[in-house]
Amino acid sequence: MSSSVPSPFAATDHRSVAAPLRPSSEGGHTLRRETLALDGGLVIDPATKAIAPNISMSVNNMLVPGDGAFSADGVSDLTALPFLYARWTNPTVRQLEQRMAALEDADDALATATGVAAIAATFLTLLKKGDHLIVSDVCYAGANELARRILPDYGIEVTAVNMSRIDELAAAFRPNTRLVHCESPCNPILRLTDLTAVATLAHRHGALVSVDSTLATPVATRPLALGVDLVIHSLTKFINGHGDALGGVVCGRKELVEKIRSRAGVYLGASLSAQNAWLVMRGIDTLFPRLRTMSDSALRIARFLSDHPRVTSVTYPGLTTHPQHDLAKHQMDVFGGMLTFQTEDPQAMAIHLARRLRVAHYAFSLGHQRSIVVLLDTAEMMNSTYRLQGAQLAAYRAFAGDGVFRLSIGLESVDDLVEDLDQALSP
Ligand SMILES: Cc1ncc(COP(=O)(O)O)c(C=O)c1O
Incomplete structure (x- = not known):
């Protein structure tokens, strides 16, 4: 498949990708988050009416004339198809993405093979040579090492900051600071980050904020409501919750998630398997x-x-x-x-x-x-x-x-x- 094929989600609202989708609000009022954990993004299979999500294992889906796959001159219009090739996404993974977006009250979400893949996807999309990243001096070891050991080899400047010290953070901004990455509570010492204060400061400097909210989970904290731009989870941990599947996710505004999907989602190649997406959804139920x-x-x-x-x-x-x-x-x-x-x-x-x-x-x-x-x-x-x-x-x-x-x-x-x-x- 040509790598120049655009993302199948480029022009699609996530709530209408896989119909019929259960609505996130009933009778004019928004469902509570416990209910969204069960219902948000749940697709009732149109053929069987199965309530539990189906696992769709297919890597590719057929291009059928009349389904929008072909234009009048017979040329494939691949953007018309939501499920083209499973490295971009597949129906089961998409249900998980919609459920995570609903739980984080985000426009959209990108699921990845691991939590580290979600972090790498975010860094490698939002940062390029000459940019500056501020990373929490204490955060998940893999994220910290990726930021401080690997990114500088690609010409990205990195400063490690104690994010519980807003004065330390304020002093670290440079004109080329593009992203602030933090955790709350941070692994392993359980120090907290004031997400509103960090987001306010970062936005004043024109930088985005990503938070790894793995230890908090959407049950404890809703970082997007506090002003953060992107919420990352290792789904491997509390969200799956059963120690039997790796996974990651990044949730946020539509244009940011689309950018991450169309770059790192495609080229990093760290796609979540349908089987693991299904296990993670089963974990989210509880x-x-x-x-x-x-x-x-x-x-x-x-x-x-x-x-x-x-x-x-x-x-x-x-x-x-x-x-x-x-x-x-x-x-x-x-x-x-x-x-x-x-x-x-x-x-x-x-x-x-x-x-x-x-x-x-x-x-x-x-x-x-x-x-x-x-x-x-x-x-x-x-x-x-x-x-x-x-x-x-x-x-x-x-x-x-x-x-x-x-x-x-x-x-x-x-x-x-x-x-x-x-x-x-x-x-
Ligand atoms: C806070 C946090 N973020 C990310 C990760 C990485 O997750 P994964 O192992 O799914 O790549 C971990 C793993 O321990 C973690 O604790």
Whole structure:
């Protein structure tokens, strides 16, 4: 297929791509977001009337005369077809994109094979040689490394900034700053970013703002309503929520998403599979109740750990001891399923926990139905990824000390989790 073929969505409103589409508002009032999580973008199969989304595995769809594929002179009019070739999108992936757009109250969304692909797609579309990117000095390691190690090789200037310091951000803008990329809460230290303040400042300087909202999820925070331009998720985490599919998404204004789709969506080639799109949609069905249960459990466990003799510090946005608890209350509807804690001699404790835990799992990743804990050692994180110094290193250490145990709360009985952590932490 010629790479010069325009995006099939170039002139199409996402709500009319795959008819019949369930409306996002009934009887003149907008449906609530819990309902949109189930209904937004849901396409009832016209042949079978199946309510659960079908998986369409086909890579390509037939060009049929009379369907708008051919003009009178017989030349293909490929822009008339929504589903041409699955690297651009396919019907199942498109349903997921519409559901994510509905959840984030965005015009449109582009789904990708992984969360990192959504971040790379955004960077590689919005930045070119000579442009300047401001990236959070602490954000998901893959995003941080992509920005600070890879992009400069392509002539893109990059500055890492502590986004919780608006004065530091204000001082970092240059005339060629095009994009500010942040996270809230940030992985792994759960420091928050005031998204309204960042967006206001960036727009004053003519820059766009992307936020990786993976840890917040659409249940906690709606970044577009706070002024952010693009919301990115690793769908692999809470949104799929079952630890069995990779995926990513970027949501935002129609023209921005179209630009990302027609450049990186096509040429990066990191398209989401229909099978994974279906799994992620099945996960979204229960996103709201999962996040509410996880948030309730996380608060209870954060309080339990705060009182535990072997724990020296706990960070959770829902605790009044979190330094940005007021911002958390303002920006998050629920405080989420992630917390961190510190202990003496974290390396020895990591081995101890990996041996002793019976309910939670000692492993990387987060946002699954099963609880997961892992040590992120500060010296190791500095070496491998962040390379912070001076005030930025001190600010990291204020949240993380020598290292944090990052705990992603699952759906187990909270009593079992408390008992498990208690016995595992004991000498
Ligand atoms: C906040 C955040 N963003 C992005 C990613 C990358 O997601 P993926 O593994 O789907 O590429 C992760 C993975 O841990 C993450 O925690």
